[in-house]
Amino acid sequence: MAKEKTKRVLDHLxxxxxxxxxxAIVLYSPTLSQQIPTSRAANAFNVFQQGLHQIExxxxxxxxxxxxxxxxxISTIIELVDHPEVIETLAEETSxxxxxxxxxxxxxxxxxxxxxxxxxxLQRSNEEFxxxxxxxxxxxxxxxxxxxxxxxxxxKHASIxxxxxxxxxxxxxxxRRERKVGPLPPMKYGDERDVLNATLPIVEALYCWVxxxxxxxxxxxxxxRQNATALWTGCTFDVAx
Numbered sequence: 001m002a003k004e005k006t007k008r009v010l011d012h013l014x015x016x017x018x019x020x021x022x023x024a025i026v027l028y029s030p031t032l033s034q035q036i037p038t039s040r041a042a043n044a045f046n047v048f049q050q051g052l053h054q055i056e057x058x059x060x061x062x063x064x065x066x067x068x069x070x071x072x073x074i075s076t077i078i079e080l081v082d083h084p085e086v087i088e089t090l091a092e093e094t095s096x097x098x099x100x101x102x103x104x105x106x107x108x109x110x111x112x113x114x115x116x117x118x119x120x121x122l123q124r125s126n127e128e129f130x131x132x133x134x135x136x137x138x139x140x141x142x143x144x145x146x147x148x149x150x151x152x153x154x155x156k157h158a159s160i161x162x163x164x165x166x167x168x169x170x171x172x173x174x175x176r177r178e179r180k181v182g183p184l185p186p187m188k189y190g191d192e193r194d195v196l197n198a199t200l201p202i203v204e205a206l207y208c209w210v211x212x213x214x215x216x217x218x219x220x221x222x223x224x225r226q227n228a229t230a231l232w233t234g235c236t237f238d239v240a241x
Contacts (some may be wrong), residue, residue, distance in 0.1 A: 001069070001080055002077050002080040002081050002086075002210050003210055003211050005072050005073075005076055005077050005080070006077055006203075006206050006207055006210045006211050007207075007211065008072040009063065009072055009073065009074060009077065009203060009206075010203060010207050010215065012059065012062065012063060012072065013063065013199065013200075013203050013217065014217075014220055015059065016056065016059045016060060016063065016196065017196075017217065017220060017221050017224050018224045018227075018228075019052070019055060019056040019059060020056055020192075020193070020196055020221075020224075021221065021224040021225045021227070021228040022052060022224075022228045022231075022232070023052055023053055023056055024225070024228065025228050025229065025232040025233075026048070026049055026052055026232065027049050027052065027053050028189075031232055031233060032045070032232060032235065032237070033045070033049075035236065035237040035239070036237055036239055037239060037240075037241045038241060039239050039240065039241050041237075041239040042239075054168055056192060057160060057163065057164060057168060057187075057192055058164060058168055058169070060160065060192050060195060060196060060199075061160060061161055061164040063199065064151065064152065064157060064160075064161070064195070064199075065161075067079040074148055074199070074202065074203065074206075075148070075152060077206055077210070078144075078145055078148045078149070081141060081145065081206070081210065082145050087137075087138055087141050087142065088138075090137055090141065090209055090210060091134040091135070091137045091138045091141075091209075092134065093212065094130065094133045094134045094136075094137045094209065094212065095127075095130040095131055095133065095134035096130070097130065097212065098127065098129050098130030098133060099127050099130050137208075137209040140205045140208070140209055141205065141206075141209050141210075143205065144201075144202045144205040144206055144209075147198065147201070147202050148202055151195060151198055151199070151202075154195075155185065156187075156191045156194060156195055157195065158177065158181075158184055159184055159185055159186060159187040159188075159191060160187050160191055160192060160195065161177070162175055162177050162178065162184045162187075163186070163187045165177070166178075200217045200218070200221075203217065204216075204217055
């Protein structure tokens with residue numbers, strides 16, 4: 001279940017990165033806003049800005065919502081993985097992968113004893129590397145779990161989730177969270193960026209050690225940034241005041 005949910009969380013995060021890089025220009029830069037004078041059109045532009053920003057917040061909150069077997073989020077993955085026997089199983093999978101990489105050593109030699117020695121040395125090297133990678137899996141999984149729990153217990157997470165629950169997902173005068181702990185500080189612009197940046201290494205670690213495949217979210221983010229720049233810097237508004 002953790003493997004499947006981690007795949008889906010990566011997909012959700014990739015879409016969130018696309019939203020974020022568009023918002024970096026639409027909301028957080030003057031690229032478009034400086035072209036819009038005080039006018040009726042400015043009201044429509046404000047709606048556009050707010051809507052794009054709000055969907056980013058909603059999608060970020062979905063990644064950090066409460067754990068539930070039906071939900072595809074980081075919290076659920078953490079609850080599935082945060083058990084010593086599960087971490088050890090994933091570490092052993094990593095080790096077995098490298099121990100299983102053998103094969104012949106090229107170029108081959110006519111001396112069968114030398115050939116056997118070379119292949120044995122390669123196998124030994126793979127086994128040692130596998131043990132190193134297994135230990136790395138244990139350490140990075142534990143760090144991902146600890147960092148995830150830190151985010152879930154952070155004031156920024158509480159403020160962002162409260163905004164989502166109160167004003168975006170629902171229209172509430174008071175959330176359950178507010179009834180339980182009292183008034184919460186409002187979310188600030190940029191809080192979503194901080195949580196997103198902290199999310200990237202967590203999901204990369206989970207995807208690497210739960211699913212056994214590395215993935216560079218920064219590379220994807222750079223492509224998203226280039227795409228957003230190509231679109232929005234090519235847009236020109238001609239609005240009468």
